Amino acid sequence: MAQIVIKNLRKEFGAFTAVQSSSFTIEDGEFFMLLGPSGCGKTTTLRMIAGLELPTAGEIYIDGAEVSQKPASQRDIAFVFQMFALYPHMNVRKNISYPLVSQGMKRDQVRAKVNEVAEILGITSILEKPVGGLSGGDRQRVALGRAIVRDPACFLMDEPLGALDAEFREHMALELRALHDRMRATTVYVTHDQLEAMQMGDKIVVMNHGVVEQFGRPQEIYDWPATTFVARFIGSPAMNLLNFDGMVGNGSAEVTLSDAPIKIPPMISGASGPLTLGVRPEHIRLDDSAPLKARIKAAEYLGTTQIITLDTPHGPVKARIASDQPATIGDTTGLAFDARSITLFDSTGHALISEANQKVLSHG
Numbered sequence: 001m002a003q004i005v006i007k008n009l010r011k012e013f014g015a016f017t018a019v020q021s022s023s024f025t026i027e028d029g030e031f032f033m034l035l036g037p038s039g040c041g042k043t044t045t046l047r048m049i050a051g052l053e054l055p056t057a058g059e060i061y062i063d064g065a066e067v068s069q070k071p072a073s074q075r076d077i078a079f080v081f082q083m084f085a086l087y088p089h090m091n092v093r094k095n096i097s098y099p100l101v102s103q104g105m106k107r108d109q110v111r112a113k114v115n116e117v118a119e120i121l122g123i124t125s126i127l128e129k130p131v132g133g134l135s136g137g138d139r140q141r142v143a144l145g146r147a148i149v150r151d152p153a154c155f156l157m158d159e160p161l162g163a164l165d166a167e168f169r170e171h172m173a174l175e176l177r178a179l180h181d182r183m184r185a186t187t188v189y190v191t192h193d194q195l196e197a198m199q200m201g202d203k204i205v206v207m208n209h210g211v212v213e214q215f216g217r218p219q220e221i222y223d224w225p226a227t228t229f230v231a232r233f234i235g236s237p238a239m240n241l242l243n244f245d246g247m248v249g250n251g252s253a254e255v256t257l258s259d260a261p262i263k264i265p266p267m268i269s270g271a272s273g274p275l276t277l278g279v280r281p282e283h284i285r286l287d288d289s290a291p292l293k294a295r296i297k298a299a300e301y302l303g304t305t306q307i308i309t310l311d312t313p314h315g316p317v318k319a320r321i322a323s324d325q326p327a328t329i330g331d332t333t334g335l336a337f338d339a340r341s342i343t344l345f346d347s348t349g350h351a352l353i354s355e356a357n358q359k360v361l362s363h364g
């Protein structure tokens with residue numbers, strides 16, 4: 001078990017800065033996701049936590065002790081690489097035993113420990129089998145077993161399910177999460193897949209170009225993105241971002257887009273000039289009487305819901321509505337928003353603070 005505190009962590013490779021002044025805390029027992037697009041610095045951050053890469057600046061604390069400049073061997077951490085990396089000439093038991101045997105543990109203790117781990121993973125019946133003939137799922141379980149058997153304070157996983165096809169990936173994601181719920185060992189998990197992060201994580205750090213854009217629970221990040229980058233990256237379809245010129249003051253509860261008044265959550269910070277209104281597709285209704293007009297461009301049927309794409313003077317919009325609600329391509333309709341779910345962003349792409357998002361944005 002371990003709490004990991006990251007303070008102003010920075011990594012430069014020559015003139016290139018891969019991670020810029022990151023700060024966040026991973027609480028004991030959390031399943032913690034490092035999420036972002038390719039090249040944003042997730043793996044570099046994970047490797048610094050592991051001690052495989054030393055930071056250029058900043059600090060890492062594991063359970064209160066500073067480990068920033070300590071090598072991997074002095075940190076009580078198990079790094080789960082691509083899970084297929086098993087020793088092909090050894091059977092399942094020997095693969096799982098390996099870390100304990102190399103630590104010099106006694107044979108009967110190793111045997112008992114491996115039996116216990118196999119029980120947790122549901123692979124007792126294949127313990128004496130060669131790894132060569134195993135299914136993909138069993139190979140993943142054996143690789144996990146090899147990491148778990150050491151009882152490390154923390155697991156680090158870098159896109160462990162990356163090589164799997166979609167269906168199997170989803171199955172293993174659920175299994176990993178269930179295993180975590182049984183063991184409650186702190187886990188730090190790198191992924192570029194926002195759905196995987198939302199599905200599995202207790203908390204998520206969203207990174208972009210080496211910068212932490214937001215840090216919080218999946219629902220907080222989904223409901224109240226701190227930046228337009230997060231708004232676009234999380235959610236499928238992404239949050240709608242409508243650009244407009246306007247002024248929002250402390251206490252404002254309305255903005256105007258194309259002369260149409262739109263209710264917003266009461267604000268406690270303000271801005272003027274180019275602004276962006278963010279609203280999720282499921283918080284938009286098509287209502288002919290709503291003053292902001294839009295033209296229906298496309299409809300995508302998804303079973304119980306449909307995604308309607310509309311053109312507005314402020315950019316394209318996607319609305320998720322019931323599939324039995326009529327929507328004719330080419331028609332003009334009005335857009336009504338759920339006022340409580342609107343986020344406003346300033347010209348730098350940062351969310352303005354409203355009464356509704358205050359807690360999330362100020363405690364992030």
Ligand code: ATP
Binds near residue numbers: 038039042045
């Ligand atoms: P991916 O999912 O593609 O691995 P990532 O978010 O994990 O992306 P990192 O692997 O952390 O990204 O890399 C961040 C940036 O740092 C990239 O531009 C990468 O090219 C660069 N980088 C990483 N390691 C090194 C290194 N040893 N030397 C120079 N540049 C590096």
